[in-house]
Amino acid sequence: MGHLDGRVVLITGAGRGIGREEALHFAAEGAKVVVNDPGVAIDGSGGDSGVAAAVVEEIVARGGQAVASTDSVADWDGARRMVDTALQVFGDLHVVVNNATIERNRALADLTEEEFDDVVAVKLKGTFAVTRWAARYWRERFEAGVRVDRAVVNTSSGSGLLNPLPTQASYAAGNAGVAALTIVGALELGRYGVRVNCLSPSMARTRLTLDVPGMREEPSADGFDPLHPSTSAPVAAYLASAACPLTGQVLSVRGGSVAVNHGWSRGGHVRKDGRWTVGELAEKLPAVPMDDPFGKLADALGGALGPDGRARIQEMIDALLDQEGRR
Ligand SMILES: NC(=O)c1ccc[n+]([C@@H]2O[C@H](COP(=O)([O-])OP(=O)(O)OC[C@H]3O[C@@H](n4cnc5c(N)ncnc54)[C@H](O)[C@@H]3O)[C@@H](O)[C@H]2O)c1
Structure with a gap:
């Protein structure tokens, strides 16, 4: 028995890095997985349909069920097609994991309009677009009398939540927006049985982080590797499981640590009965x-x-x- 037996899951950006590990883990837990990834470069250029196909092959070779999707989350109709693929191939959709990202880091004073828009289009609008098409379907099923747990697992970053990094204005703004979407989504979609949570991975060894000092060090052959990109996969799987009660939460995952974030909170204040000068x-x-x-x-x-x-x-x-x- 897996924790995700019978669940149909769409994972964006599932061809590499953290998303790939989530796809493999979800399939091992019994989920049927739509592996979405257009196989682009870090900056969003190019594309390779073999990237998603390779993960599907790996899942199928291990006895799991998966189908590839190569649409971009930044494409409104492409986002709809991903949801349709789950419905057409597996007959339902229970979970969306919004994981896709690109990065185009540059000093804010030099960042171009196109660079900013491209990153926000994948990270923030892409998260909205896929969630929106799934929410349409989930609302329709709920109104037809179907009662089943549905879940969205978004992906943010410390760069945007806790420690905005210089040169990452677009990426940090997108990630902060994803956390805001998570809270609004949880409040709006709860009435249709949809829980919305968010992961914030940290220091996972993927192509995005290879230049971070210490990241290239080889892990010891036997023990736990806290930098492995799979560390957030079981947390995502827990959030995706029908028995999980959590909603509206943003969890930071770093190695073996899983922390509940409390987001922006009111600090000290000044007050007067009237308008300040x-x-x-x-x-x-x-x-x-x-x-x-x-x-x-x-x-x-x-x-x-x-x-x-x-x-x-x-x-x-x-x-x-x-x-x-x-x-
Ligand atoms: N690696 C880390 O330590 C770390 C830290 C904080 C947050 N994150 C977040 O984790 C998630 C995964 O990051 P990663 O490190 O595995 O990156 P990655 O580059 O290894 O994987 C991202 C995948 O997204 C795909 N993608 C890009 N544009 C897409 C689009 N328009 N539509 C669909 N897929 C698209 C890429 O082709 C790629 O395979 C991201 O949301 C990232 O912001 C990662």
């Missing part, structure tokens, strides 16, 4: 403890912000921006 705000507001983006980045890099910490982080930001080159 600029002068009053200038006098009072700086006394309220402020949020610290430098501290967040230091946290993400695994170190506390010591006495020379801010200068160190600024040096790192400068190096990153210089590396991207000015245009």
Whole structure:
């Protein structure tokens, strides 16, 4: 008995990295999987239909059931076709895992309109598009009297939630948007039996992270490999399982750690009975403890912000921006 026996699951970006591991894990847990991936390069260029097909072959060779889809999540009709593929081939759709991404990192002052739009189109609009077509189908089934657990598992990133990284304005904005979509989706779709949650993987060894220091180190042959791209697959499978009660949650996964994120939260405040003037705000507001983006980045890099910490982080930001080159 698998935890996903009989569940039909559509996973976007399932040809490589984290999505591929999710597809293999879901199939091993008994799910029928639509493996969506157009097989593009990191920046979204090109395409290779063999990428999704190879994962389908792997699943079938292990005795599982899967079908390939090579549409782009950024294509509105393509998103509809993915959902239709699940219905036509497997007769239903229980779970959507929105995992696809591209990256086009560049200093904000140099980022082009096209680069920004392309990343947001895959990461944020793509998550919306696939969820929207699935939600249409789920609402229709609910209104026809069918009562069955449905689930969306979105994918965000620490870059956008906890530690926005310099040069990732588009990617971070898209990922923050995915977390917002998760909460709105959970509140709206709950009435049709749909739970909506989100994963935020971290430090998983894929083509996106190979240049992060330490990522290329070979794991020891026997023990647990905390950098392996499969670490979030069981968390995604749990969120996808019919017995899971969670909805509206964003979970950070890093190696063996699974943390519940609490998102933006109100901090200290100033208050008066009336409208503030600029002068009053200038006098009072700086006394309220402020949020610290430098501290967040230091946290993400695994170190506390010591006495020379801010200068160190600024040096790192400068190096990153210089590396991207000015245009
Ligand atoms: N690797 C990490 O440590 C890490 C950290 C934080 C968040 N994430 C998130 O995890 C998810 C997977 O990332 P990954 O590291 O496995 O990346 P990856 O590049 O290995 O895999 C992403 C896959 O998405 C596919 N894709 C790209 N554009 C698509 C489109 N328009 N439609 C459908 N598929 C498309 C690509 O072809 C690729 O196979 C992403 O959402 C990413 O933001 C990863």
